[in-house]
Amino acid sequence: MSVTIAVLSQKGGTGKTTTVRSLADVLVRTGLDVLAIDADPQGNLSDYFDVDPAAEPTLADVLAGQARASDAVHGAVVPANLGLAESELVLAGKIGREVTMRNALRELKRRHDLILIDCPPTLGLLTVNALVASTHALMSTQAQHFSLQGVEQAMEVFDLARETLNPELELLGVLLNIANMRTRHARQTLEALEERFPEKVFNTVIRQSIAYAESAERARPILDYRPERGADYIALAGEVLERLGMSDRARRLEQVRRDTLPPRLLA
Ligand SMILES: Nc1ncnc2c1ncn2[C@@H]1O[C@H](COP(=O)(O)OP(=O)(O)OP(=O)(O)O)[C@@H](O)[C@H]1O
Numbered sequence: 001m002s003v004t005i006a007v008l009s010q011k012g013g014t015g016k017t018t019t020v021r022s023l024a025d026v027l028v029r030t031g032l033d034v035l036a037i038d039a040d041p042q043g044n045l046s047d048y049f050d051v052d053p054a055a056e057p058t059l060a061d062v063l064a065g066q067a068r069a070s071d072a073v074h075g076a077v078v079p080a081n082l083g084l085a086e087s088e089l090v091l092a093g094k095i096g097r098e099v100t101m102r103n104a105l106r107e108l109k110r111r112h113d114l115i116l117i118d119c120p121p122t123l124g125l126l127t128v129n130a131l132v133a134s135t136h137a138l139m140s141t142q143a144q145h146f147s148l149q150g151v152e153q154a155m156e157v158f159d160l161a162r163e164t165l166n167p168e169l170e171l172l173g174v175l176l177n178i179a180n181m182r183t184r185h186a187r188q189t190l191e192a193l194e195e196r197f198p199e200k201v202f203n204t205v206i207r208q209s210i211a212y213a214e215s216a217e218r219a220r221p222i223l224d225y226r227p228e229r230g231a232d233y234i235a236l237a238g239e240v241l242e243r244l245g246m247s248d249r250a251r252r253l254e255q256v257r258r259d260t261l262p263p264r265l266l267a
C-alpha cells in the first residue's frame with residue numbers, strides 16, 4: 001500500500017515545509033522511494049529541494065490538466081510557484097474541484113512508496129485537495145498563543161475531508177514544532193495538546209534551532225548541513241514509520257543514526 005501524508009497547519013510558519021524536507025530526506029535514507037509535493041504557491045519546498053525556479057511543468061500545470069504528474073517530477077519533488085495561486089482560483093470554479101489532486105497523483109502513488117505533501121498556510125482548496133489525496137495527515141503546530149485553536153481548526157477541515165470525500169483518511173499525528181522546551185509555555189502547550197489529542201501527539205518535539213533556516217537557505221537537508229541537529233527528525237521518522245506499521249523500516253534508522261550523527265549523540 002502506498003502512503004500519502006499531507007503536512008498541514010492552520011497558520012503559517014509552523015515548520016511544515018521543513019518537516020516535509022527533513023522527513024523526506026530521513027525516509028529516503030531508510031531505502032524508501034519518497035516523493036515530495038509542493039502544494040504551496042510560495043514554493044519554499046521547491047527551493048529547499050534546490051529546484052530551478054523556472055522548472056516546468058509544475059503542480060499548477062498538473063492540476064490544470066495541462067501536464068501529466070509524472071512529467072512534473074523534478075528530482076524528488078513536484079514543484080510549485082506563484083502560478084499555483086492562480087490555478088487554485090481556476091480550480092475553485094470547477095466540478096470535482098476537491099478531488100483534482102487525488103486524480104492527478106494517482107499514477108505517482110503507484111510509483112513511489114511514500115508521498116509527502118507540503119500544504120500552504122491556509123485551510124483553503126489546496127489543503128482540502130491535499131487531504132483528499134492523502135491516506136494520512138500530519139498536523140504541525142508551534143507553541144504560541146492560540147496554537148490549540150489552530151490545531152482544532154485544522155482538525156475541522158480534516159474531519160470534513162474524511163466525512164465527505166476521503167473516509168480512509170487517518171490522523172497520523174500532531175507535532176509540536178520549532179519548540180523551546182525550556183519555556184514553560186512550550187511545556188504547557190505540549191501538555192494541552194496531549195490532553196486534547198490523546199495518543200496522537202508525537203513524543204518527538206522538534207527543537208528550535210537556527211540551523212534549519214540556514215539549511216533551507218543552502219538548499220541542503222538538515223542531516224547534510226548540520227548532522228547533530230538531525231536527531232529530532234530521525235526520531236520523528238521512527239515514530240512515523242511505527243505508526244504506519246513499517247517497523248522493519250524503522251529499525252533501519254539505527255543505521256542512519258550511526259552513519260550521520262556525531263559519536264557523542266549516539267549513546
Ligand atoms: N526547528 C526549527 N527551529 C527554528 N527554526 C525553524 C525550525 N523549523 C523551521 N524553522 C524556520 O522557521 C521558518 C518557518 O518554517 P517553515 O517554512 O518550515 O514553516 P511553514 O509552516 O512551512 O511556513 P509557511 O506556512 O509559510 O509555509 C523558516 O525560516 C524555517 O527555516
Ligand SMILES: [Mg+2]
Binds near residue numbers: 016018040045
Ligand atoms: Mg511552508
